[in-house]
Amino acid sequence: MDILYEIVNERTGDASNMGNAIEGGIIPGDSPLNFRSSFLNPTSGTTLTGSRSYRYSSRQLNDAEAVRFHIMSSTINVCDGFAWLKYGEKKIKHNLYPRCYFRCAHPNCTVSRQREASSDMQGMVSITYFGKHNHLPPQEQTLNTRRKKREVYITESQS
DNA sequence: CACTTTTGACCGTTG
């Protein structure tokens, strides 16, 4: 299943350029975001590769833009290969579920991420990324086997 | 002990 994404203006919150991203297959389990083929890739010159049908549409994000993914997930925690530390949680209007705020756990990386479940559509999770990582995902640097990646995934921050 | 999460306070923006 493809994942919807949209480009978000950090200033106004307006969203545009909605399209499809590829569901990740690198990390097993309930982990649909794949940093290799998405805005999450810190080493990629381009910022997104499209789905099979959309082919390789790509676009650079500027400093005032964030990218938001809309994902169907059976669990609230959606893994993307990076480690995150939660630093806040806020009840948001018009959503039954709170918005959670995370920062990248890597030292000297300023990327942040917001996550909220949708009360409109059951199982829908929205994740917004701000900034670009200046490093590779920790498991990519230290672990090689799928089994080990799975172990990292299931022990990552769940809230 | 080290590190992460929780949670209300705090603060800037907006109407």
Added chain:
DNA sequence: GCAACGGTCAAAAGT
């Protein structure tokens, strides 16, 4: 001014 809103801080609690 003021209150609603949402983003962040930080002390305490949790693991």
